[in-house]
Amino acid sequence: MLVSIFWSVAVLHAQDGPAVNEPRPLADQPQPVQIGGDPARWREVWEQMMPVWNSPRCMNCHRDTSTESGANHGVQVPERVENLSPSSYPASFRATPQCPTCHTARSQAVRPDDDPPLEGDFGELRTGPWNKLAATLTQPDVRFPGSIGEQVDPKAMCDKIAPPSSHSVEGLEHVWGHLVGDERVQLAFEGRKGDAIPDFAPAQPPPLSHSEFREIVRAWLTQAAGACDLNGTITITETLQGNRSVTSSGGVGSATIRQEESGSRTVNIDVRSGKATVSVQGSGQEQTTQTTVVQNCTTTSTSGVKGSSSGNGEGDLHIIIAADGSFTINLTGPPETGSMQLGGASMRSCLSALNIDEPGQPLPVPRTWAYGINAGQRDPNSAKLTGSVTKTITWAPSRIANETIPWLLYGLTLAPEEGPPPSVTLTTTWDLTLY
Numbered sequence: 541m542l543v544s545i546f547w548s549v550a551v552l553h554a555q556d557g558p559a560v561n562e563p564r565p566l567a568d569q570p571q572p573v574q575i576g577g578d579p580a581r582w583r584e585v586w587e588q589m590m591p592v593w594n595s596p597r598c599m600n601c602h603r604d605t606s607t608e609s610g611a612n613h614g615v616q617v618p619e620r621v622e623n624l625s626p627s628s629y630p631a632s633f634r635a636t637p638q639c640p641t642c643h644t645a646r647s648q649a650v651r652p653d654d655d656p657p658l659e660g661d662f663g664e665l666r667t668g669p670w671n672k673l674a675a676t677l678t679q680p681d682v683r684f685p686g687s688i689g690e691q692v693d694p695k696a697m698c699d700k701i702a703p704p705s706s707h708s709v710e711g712l713e714h715v716w717g718h719l720v721g722d723e724r725v726q727l728a729f730e731g732r733k734g735d736a737i738p739d740f741a742p743a744q745p746p747p748l749s750h751s752e753f754r755e756i757v758r759a760w761l762t763q764a765a766g767a768c769d770l771n772g773t774i775t776i777t778e779t780l781q782g783n784r785s786v787t788s789s790g791g792v793g794s795a796t797i798r799q800e801e802s803g804s805r806t807v808n809i810d811v812r813s814g815k816a817t818v819s820v821q822g823s824g825q826e827q828t829t830q831t832t833v834v835q836n837c838t839t840t841s842t843s844g845v846k847g848s849s850s851g852n853g854e855g856d857l858h859i860i861i862a863a864d865g866s867f868t869i870n871l872t873g874p875p876e877t878g879s880m881q882l883g884g885a886s887m888r889s890c891l892s893a894l895n896i897d898e899p900g901q902p903l904p905v906p907r908t909w910a911y912g913i914n915a916g917q918r919d920p921n922s923a924k925l926t927g928s929v930t931k932t933i934t935w936a937p938s939r940i941a942n943e944t945i946p947w948l949l950y951g952l953t954l955a956p957e958e959g960p961p962p963s964v965t966l967t968t969t970w971d972l973t974l975y
Contacts, residue, residue, distance in 0.1 A: 570720035573758060574863035575709050579767035579974050580814035585760045586694040592753050593684070594691050595746040597728040603684040698768035704975045707923030709865075712766040720754050729753070765861045765974060772925075772972035774809040774816075774857075774869060776911055780824045780948035782935075782962025793834035801826045801962040803948045807873060807911070809855060811972060816857035818873045820909075823848035824948045828957070839889035847952050849878030849905040859972065865920055869913040869970060878905040882953055909947050913968045928969040935961040 592598065685696040702715055719725055731745025746753070760766060782801035787794060803824020810817045827844040853874030861867040884900025918925055935949050935956060946964040956962055 570717050573713070573716050573761050575712050575761055575766050576861045576863045577761075577763035577765045578858050578860055579765045579770040580858060581764040582698065582760065582767040582769065583694055583814065585756060585764050586698055588756050589753065589760070590692070590694055590697070591747040593697050596744070597731065597733075597746045599684065600733075602682065603686065603688065695769060699975060702766060702768055702975075704923050704973075707766070707768070707975055709920040712761055715766070716757065716761055719757050726750055762863075765859075767974040769975050770811055770814040770859065770972060771975075772811050772970065774811065774871070774968065774970045774972070776807040776809075776871075776913070777967045778803075778805040778822065778946045778948045779965045780804070780946075780952075780962060781965070782826075782956065782960070784957060784959030786957070786959065793832065795830065795832045797828065797830045797957060799826065799828045799957050799959075801954065801956070803952070805849075805947055807871075809857065809871065811857065814857075816855040816871065818851070818853065818855035818871070820849065820851045820873055820876055822850070822947060823878075824952050826952065826954050826956070826962070837890040839887065839891070839894060841885060841887040843883060843885040843900075845880065845882045845900075845953050845955075846884070847878065847880035847903075847905060849876045849947070849951065851876035859925065861918060865917045867915050867918055867925065869915050869968065870911070872910040873908055875907050876905060876909065880905050880953070903953065906947070906951050909951060910945070911968075912944055914944075915968070915970065923974045925970060925972040925974070928967065930965065930967040932963050932965050934963045 684692055685700055686692050701719075702712060706714075729745055729750035731743035733744065748756075780801050780803035783799065785796060785798040787796040789795075801824070803822065805820070805822025805824070808819045823846075825844060825846040827842060830841045832839045851874045855874055856872040858870045859867060860870060880903040881900040882903050883898070885896065885898045887894055887896045889895060913929065915925070915927060915929060931944065933944060933946055933949065935954060939945055939950060944966060946966050948964050949962070954962060
């Protein structure tokens with residue numbers, strides 16, 4: 541096709557460069573990267589890359605000039621020619637003055653020796669294996685999204701570079717190799733329209749250098765897990781349970797102390813484009829009952845703590861994926877409101893003078909609550925994070941460092957008596973996509 545000739549000329553190299561049709565030497569070989577980081581950061585990294593993707597050095601070949609139809613060349617393509625020698629080019633093509641703007645040879649004859657040069661101001665057009673590349677650049681699998689002349693959205697561009705079907709660790713490593721080490725990509729950063737601009741003329745490079753671009757790509761892969769979005773759901777549930785009792789007896793009577801804890805709490809997280817909308821609802825209590833029997837007179841006293849809390853709003857969510865594929869789910873929820881009563885007591889006895897009802901002391905509930913969940917290993921062949929983990933956490937007088945902290949154990953002011961301490965069964969279920 542004619543456009544294949546166009547591209548072949550655009551990738552000419554200077555006379556002191558490598559021989560025609562030989563690979564260009566790479567500026568540097570891409571070193572392996574470890575895929576990891578926080579997927580929610582993908583957009584802030586991609587925003588830094590977009591001036592390059594939207595520059596003419598990328599758009600001219602990948603979208604804004606159609607090699608299929610010849611559209612947007614600035615001139616009408618007179619004929620479609622494929623694998624023809626220069627002597628076979630149509631006369632109308634030779635006479636089109638605008639074509640040398642992008643399609644002149646720079647400094648050396650690159651045609652086969654038996655092909656005569658074109659007449660006129662064209663110089664000599666390159667033929668050879670590069671010709672066949674041009675027809676692929678705007679095929680659906682490599683054409684940039686959007687309409688001619690439009691700026692590309694970061695999400696659409698990221699999905700084109702790393703589509704969900706190949707969004708695995710291996711696929712992302714391939715993307716890294718292409719963007720950093722592919723000679724065609726490096727050629728764009730030289731800013732010479734594929735060597736169509738002579739050495740003596742000013743270059744027209746993208747807004748970033750290749751080394752700057754490379755470091756942003758590295759940040760995307762190592763700090764944002766190579767994600768193109770973060771969507772899905774997470775659910776955290778807490779169930780509080782505990783009980784203990786002790787009985788003592790003397791010469792005139794007996795006393796039994798029984799203590800019980802119970803409660804439940806649910807945190808629902810809806811994740812859209814890396815933003816977490818959180819809904820929280822929960823309540824719990826610890827009740828201590830003491831029963832004393834003296835000479836057939838029973839006195840029962842009840843005391844404890846009750847609390848509830850709820851909230852809705854935006855949470856601060858971070859999914860941190862380590863280089864070895866393990867990951868954690870870290871959430872700080874929205875502000876919560878609720879109530880807590882500490883030390884409320886009642887007593888009932890055969891001696892009416894002992895009967896009392898005390899409301900207890902109101903306490904504020906924590907304003908926000910944070911969770912840190914060790915979620916295990918990701919599937920390196922998938923762009924999804926799915927799974928569930930259940931853990932039983934036992935109350936201790938002080939919070940345990942590096943441990944998930946359930947609200948029902950430490951948001952409530954518990955004071956368990958001697959015996960087995962209360963515990964919370966905490967279950968986290970997640971279904972997330974990195975695109």
